[in-house]
Structures are given as C-alpha cells and as structure tokens.
Amino acid sequence: MTADAAWWEPEVYSMLDPRFVEHRWSDVEALLAIREAVLDEAPVAIEIGSHRAAFVEGMACTHAPAHVLGIEWRRKYHRLGLERVDKRAVKNARLVCANARLAIPILIPPASLDAVYVTFPDPWWKKRHADRRVLDPLFMRVIARRLKPKGRLYVKSDVFDYLYRLRDFAAASEAFRPLPAEHWPDETTWTLTTRERKCMRGAIPFGRGYYQRLDGFPTDLPSEVEENIWDVETDAEMSGESIIKGPPPVDVEHRALQAKLRAEMGAGSDE
Numbered sequence: 272m273t274a275d276a277a278w279w280e281p282e283v284y285s286m287l288d289p290r291f292v293e294h295r296w297s298d299v300e301a302l303l304a305i306r307e308a309v310l311d312e313a314p315v316a317i318e319i320g321s322h323r324a325a326f327v328e329g330m331a332c333t334h335a336p337a338h339v340l341g342i343e344w345r346r347k348y349h350r351l352g353l354e355r356v357d358k359r360a361v362k363n364a365r366l367v368c369a370n371a372r373l374a375i376p377i378l379i380p381p382a383s384l385d386a387v388y389v390t391f392p393d394p395w396w397k398k399r400h401a402d403r404r405v406l407d408p409l410f411m412r413v414i415a416r417r418l419k420p421k422g423r424l425y426v427k428s429d430v431f432d433y434l435y436r437l438r439d440f441a442a443a444s445e446a447f448r449p450l451p452a453e454h455w456p457d458e459t460t461w462t463l464t465t466r467e468r469k470c471m472r473g474a475i476p477f478g479r480g481y482y483q484r485l486d487g488f489p490t491d492l493p494s495e496v497e498e499n500i501w502d503v504e505t506d507a508e509m510s511g512e513s514i515i516k517g518p519p520p521v522d523v524e525h526r527a528l529q530a531k532l533r534a535e536m537g538a539g540s541d542e
C-alpha cells in the first residue's frame with residue numbers, strides 16, 4: 272500500500288460527526304501507522320464488528336488469495352480474533368482494533384472493495400441510543416465510496432427495525448439499490464457468524480439487507496435528508512416495530528382450538 276494520506280482527506284468531514292469528538296489526533300496517527308504496518312495490501316472485503324473473527328476466517332477462504340480485513344473495536348475480541356487467524360495460519364486475513372467509523376475513511380482506498388459485511392450490528396434498542404448504531408446514511412456513503420461500482424454491502428440482523436431503517440437510509444443516500452432476493456449470493460460457502468449460529472440454535476428469526484453500489488452516485492457532502500434521518504418518523508407498521516417490540520407472535524387460531532379442546536377435556540373429566 273502506498274503512504275498516500277490523501278485517501279481520507281476528502282472524508283475529514285466525517286470526523287465532524289459528533290461521534291468523532293471523542294477521537295484524538297493520536298487515534299488518527301495510530302490508524303495511519305496501522306495502515307503502513309498491517310495493511311501490506313489493500314483488502315477487497317471487510318467485516319465491520321468482526322468479533323472473534325469466525326466470519327473473517329471463512330471470508331478469507333472465499334476471497335483468497337486477495338486480502339480481507341476485520342475491524343473490531345473491543346480489544347478482547349480483537350485479541351481472540353488474532354489468536355484464531357494465527358492458529359489456523361489464515362494468511363490473507365488482517366484484523367484491526369479500531370472504531371470502524373474512523374478506521375474505514377483512513378484505511379481503505381476509494382473504490383477498492385468488492386464487499387462490506389456488517390453482520391448483526393449492535394442494535395442499540397432504545398430510541399435515544401439509536402444514533403449509536405454503526406450504520407447511518409453518512410457512514411453508508413463513506414462505505415459506498417470505498418466500494419467498487421457494483422460492489423456490495425451485506426447486512427444481516429435479527430433486529431428488523433434496523434433492517435427497515437437501512438432500506439430508508441439506502442434510498443436517502445442515493446448510493447445503493449437493494450438487491451432483489453433472486454440476486455442474493457449463494458451463502459452456503461459462508462461461515463456462520465457467532466450471532467447467526469445463536470439465532471439458528473434458538474430459532475430466532477433474522478433478516479438480510481443486501482445492497483449494490485450504484486454507478487455514479489453523487490459524492491458530495493451528505494444531504495439534509497441524510498443528516499436528519501433519525502428525526503424522520505417511520506411508520507411503525509412498515510418498520511415492523513409492532514412485531515419487534517410486541518410479544519412473540521402467536522397462532523391465534525391454534526390457541527383458540529387448544530382452549531376449546533382443553534375446555535372439552537375439562538368438561539369430559541367432570542363427568
């Protein structure tokens with residue numbers, strides 16, 4: 272990789288995001304050092320929130336010999352991820368311990384990625400915490416600029432509200448189009464993520480938001496709509512909130528039938 276710092280300069284605006292106020296110049300310098308020391312080759316795919324790198328390990332096989340990158344901000348998981356890829360000698364996987372929102376503008380050259388995976392991002396359930404979610408329209412544009420034209424953003428989540436929001440964000444960002452299900456990839460070669468495995472074991476439903484980067488989307492600063500997206504009221508029906516926040520769905524007819532049978536059996540045993 273070249274030492275050309277200009278990659279991230281156009282994206283300095285993203286540090287004006289209130290969430291970057293906590294970052295110091297030392298964080299930026301640390302990432303620049305990582306860029307030189309860790310990323311000997313530009314990755315073609317990244318996972319944001321790579322946890323213990325289970326998915327990154329599989330992704331490395333899928334994309335080999337090209338390099339892939341996992342970004343995880345919790346040190347403990349980053350360390351466990353490093354142990355995993357070292358132990359299994361996964362040569363083309365790189366792991367970075369950083370906030371992906373700061374790391375991506377600094378580490379990833381524009382139009383270089385085939386794919387970005389965000390698997391089961393932290394949901395931040397409470398409405399007042401929703402702006403802590405890693406994906407928002409601003410960051411989606413940052414991601415879009417790092418994807419090659421027709422590159423893909425793959426998101427999986429068991430929080431359907433998040434997935435519905437993303438669909439709105441994608442529309443607002445003008446950078447993505449949702450991929451119709453018939454164009455979704457064959458996932459049989461993908462490794463399950465830790466959360467995905469848990470969902471499958473616990474029969475917890477989860478969904479997908481798969482997007483393709485549009486050619487020639489406007490790359491100027493985010494629009495007002497994008498900036499204020501969290502203020503937009505969504506239709507609870509549309510966003511599935513009533514399902515997510517309500518009790519688990521019940522089969523009303525089945526319950527009525529069971530109640531009837533129980534009543535009949537009860538009536539029968541009285542006789």
Ligand SMILES: C[S@@+](CC[C@H](N)C(=O)[O-])C[C@H]1O[C@@H](n2cnc3c(N)ncnc32)[C@H](O)[C@@H]1O
Nearest residue numbers: 320322343344345370371390391393464465466
């Ligand atoms: C719910 S876990 C999912 C982990 C894994 N992707 C999976 O599917 O099992 C979300 C992960 O994202 C990480 N994370 C959240 N926000 C992040 C950020 N801004 N930058 C890097 N990692 C982040 C968390 O530390 C956590 O490991």
